[in-house]
Amino acid sequence: MGVLDGKVVLVTGGANGIGRECALLAAREGAKVIVNDLGAGVTGKDDDSPETAEGVARQIRASGGEAVSNRDSVASFTAVERMVRQALDEFGRIDAVINPAGILRDGMFHKMREADWDAVVEVHLRGAFNVSRALVELFREQGSGSFVHFTSTSGLIGNLGQANYAAAKMGVVGLSRILAMEGAAKGVRSNVIAPFAWTRMIATIPVTDEASAQRVERMRTGMRAEQVAQLAIALAADAASDVSGQIFAVRGNEVILFNQPRPIASVARGDGWTPETLLGDALNALKPKFTDLGASATVFPYDPV
Template structure:
C-alpha cells in the first residue's frame, strides 16, 4: 500500500530534477501521474520537447504504474487548464498538484534585463497562479485537494544575483499561505518547500569564490532531488490532512520548518514620530533586532545530514 494509492497527481517540471523524482515517487506510492514538462533548457529560452516528460511517464508505466505526459508550459493559463482536463479525461479525477517547474536567469540586479525579470516571474509566480487557479475550483467542489508549491531560501533568506527568482519565489510562498487559509473550510491544503538539491538549475549557479565553490560542492554531493521528493509526496497524501499553510525546507536528510513573518519588536511615542525622532531614537531602539544581510549559506553553514 502506497501513501497515494488511488490518487491522481499532476507534477509540473516533471521531466528533470526535483519534478522527475516527485513524479517517479508518486507513481511508486500508488498515484496515477500526469507528468508535465515543457522540455526546455534551464533558462526556458529554447524550443521545448515532449521527450523528458514522456520518458518519465514511460518509467512509471514500466514499473507497473499509470502515467501520461504533457509538454505544455505552466506559464500559459490555457495550457494548465488543458492539463487539469487531461487528468480528468484520462484518470477521472485530480487530487494533488506538485509544482516545482521553474527556470533561472541569474544576474546582479543593476545589470538585469527586463526580459529576464519577466521570464522568471512568468514561469514561477504566474505559473503557480495558473496551476492553482486551474485546480482550486475542482478541489473545493470535491472537498479535498493538495497543492505542494516550491519556494527558495533565495526568497526566504536571500542570495546574490537572484532578485527575479527571489521575488517570484517569495510571491509563491504568499500565494500558498492564502490558498491554505481560503481552502481550509473546503479541505484544500497548500504548503511550500524550499529545496536544497543538486539539479541542472543549481548547476548554473556561478562560482565566484572559494566559499561559493564549497557551497555548490556540498549541494552536489550531499543534497539530492529524491530527498526533496519524499516530503513533496508526503504533503500530497491524505495522511497529511492537518498539514497546511506551512513553509518547509529539505536539506539532505534534514526537514526544516520555517518561521513566518510576525512582529518581533516595536517602538511607541505617544505624541507621534517625526523623521528626526525616528532617526534619533526609534530606529536605534529596534536596531538590535534587525535581520542581517547574510545569504542563505550563513543560515545553513553546516554540512548536510
C-alpha cells in the first residue's frame, strides 16, 4: 500500500531532476502518473536533456506502474488543457499536480535582457497559473485536489543574478496562498516547496570564488532531488488534507517550514509623519528589525543534515 494508491498525479518537468524523482516516487506510492516534460534544456531553448518524458513513463510501466507521457509546455494554457484532457482520457481523473517545471536565464539585473525576463516569468509564474487554472474547477467539483508548486530561496531570501527567477518564484508563493484560501471550503489544497537539490538548473550556476564552489559542492553531495520528492509526494496525499497554504523547504534530510510576511514592528506619531521625522525617528527606530541583504548561504551556513 502506498500513500497515493488509486490517485492520478500530473508531474511537470518530469524527465529530469526533481520532476523525474517525483514521477517515479508517485508511481511507487501507487499513483497513475502523467509525466510532462517539454524536453528542452535548462534555458528552455536547446534540447540537451539526457532523458525524456516517455523514457520516465516507460520506466514506470516496466516496474509495473501506470504512466503516460506528455511533451507540451506549461507556458501555454492551451497546452496545459491538453495535458488535463489526456489525463482524463487515460485515467478518468486527476487528484494532484506536482509542478517543478522551470528554466533559468541568469544575469545581473542591470544587464538583463527583456527576453530573459519574459522567458523565466512565462515558464515559472505563467506556468503555475496555467496548471492551476486548468485544474482548479475540476478539483473544486470533485471536492479534493492538491497543488504542489515550487518556489525558491532565490525569492524567499535572495540571490545575486536571479531577479527574473526570484520575482517569478515569489509570484508562485502568492498564487499558492490564494489557491489555498479560496479552495479551503472545497477540499482544494496548495503548498509550495523551496528545494535545495543538485539538478541541471543548479549545475548552471557560475562558480566565481571558493565560497560559491563550496556551496555548490555541498548541494551536489548532500542535497539530492529524491529527498525533495519525498515531501512533494507527501503533500499530494490525502493524509495531508489539513496541510495547505504553507511554504516548505527541503535541504538534505531537513524539512523546513518558512514563516510568511507578518508585521514585526511599528511606530506611530499622533500628529503624523513628515519626511524629516520619518528619517530622524521612524526609520532609525525600525532599523534593528530590518532584514539584511545576505543570500541563502548566510541563512543556512551549515552543511546539510
